[in-house]
Amino acid sequence: MFEELEKIQTAALAALESVQSEALLEQWRIAHLGRSAPLMQVFEKFNSLPKEERPVVGKRANEVKRLLESHLAERSEALHQNALAQALETERLDVTLPGRPIQQGRLHPSTQILRRIYDIFAEMGFQVYRTREVESDEYNFELLNIPAHHPARDMWDTFHTITPGVLLRTHTSPGQIHAMRENAPNPVRVILPGMCYRYEQTSARKEIQFNQVEGLAVGHHITFGDLKGTLIDFARRMFGAAVRTRFRASHFPFTEPSAEMDIECFICGGKGCNVCSSTGWLEILGCGMVHPVVLRNGGYDPKEFSGFAFGMGPERIAMLRYKIEDIRYFWGNDLRFLEQF
Numbered sequence: 001m002f003e004e005l006e007k008i009q010t011a012a013l014a015a016l017e018s019v020q021s022e023a024l025l026e027q028w029r030i031a032h033l034g035r036s037a038p039l040m041q042v043f044e045k046f047n048s049l050p051k052e053e054r055p056v057v058g059k060r061a062n063e064v065k066r067l068l069e070s071h072l073a074e075r076s077e078a079l080h081q082n083a084l085a086q087a088l089e090t091e092r093l094d095v096t097l098p099g100r101p102i103q104q105g106r107l108h109p110s111t112q113i114l115r116r117i118y119d120i121f122a123e124m125g126f127q128v129y130r131t132r133e134v135e136s137d138e139y140n141f142e143l144l145n146i147p148a149h150h151p152a153r154d155m156w157d158t159f160h161t162i163t164p165g166v167l168l169r170t171h172t173s174p175g176q177i178h179a180m181r182e183n184a185p186n187p188v189r190v191i192l193p194g195m196c197y198r199y200e201q202t203s204a205r206k207e208i209q210f211n212q213v214e215g216l217a218v219g220h221h222i223t224f225g226d227l228k229g230t231l232i233d234f235a236r237r238m239f240g241a242a243v244r245t246r247f248r249a250s251h252f253p254f255t256e257p258s259a260e261m262d263i264e265c266f267i268c269g270g271k272g273c274n275v276c277s278s279t280g281w282l283e284i285l286g287c288g289m290v291h292p293v294v295l296r297n298g299g300y301d302p303k304e305f306s307g308f309a310f311g312m313g314p315e316r317i318a319m320l321r322y323k324i325e326d327i328r329y330f331w332g333n334d335l336r337f338l339e340q341f
């Protein structure tokens, strides 16, 4: 019996040597200390031993059991420490490495110019009023005094939808009608910003989509002098107090009289260069006194009310201010372009 216990102990300890994982250790425990382990069999056979042998064999068997148990505990602890050390090694963070800088976002150049325009007109008492990008032919053209087949429609090459009479607005001017109809007969003073669409061959100066900011003021005694004063003040705030401006007679179906406003070319200071096509002036907007037909379509009696309107392109202004030579950069989403602003 003693010999057998000796063999059991030697075999168990030898087997333990090669145990390299916690899973294998559990297998070892079942094999050497489990219910059907050889050692446990010794305890089973205990009763068949001669009485005088029992205490000594029992004592020895218990010693072997405790020995195996203490080796098991030791091994378990060692394996656990091992696993921990390995995890620390493989999941280690090197806190001395330089961090990755967080990319800072910035506002699109159009948004920057739009916000500047909102600020300037807010100081003059104009509210921002937004209207739809998908418009009816009626609002985009007819109510603005541009009937079907009118040659002026050629100025706005149009994206038509598959629904007859529904289109992508070609300018922000239809917003004038919405704003007037919502406010008549009270005076209005609003700017109408937003995206416009034109069915055009793109080029350095033409895009199929672009922003416009429309302006509209309707009241009892609004004159062309108010229009000029408002727009000259706008130009000074936008381009600097020293900027020179001029108004040229023009034609738009929805204004009478109509004009275009130029600012002195700030590249050449008016001497003439390739940006201003040697004229010394840069066109920045169209404007005029709201046509009586348009006033009436908006719900105002033209005998009692008058108003002025204007429309400008923020991308064009951004191009002038930042010397951007191609309008297609605005929606190209090229970070090399966008990160410069």
Ligand code: DAH
Residues within 6 Å of the ligand: 170, 171, 172, 173, 214, 215, 252, 254, 255, 285, 286, 287, 288, 309, 310, 311, 312
């Ligand atoms: N809607 C015109 C365009 O897209 C711009 C414009 C001109 C707007 C004169 C106006 C205006 O309100 O009075 O070309």
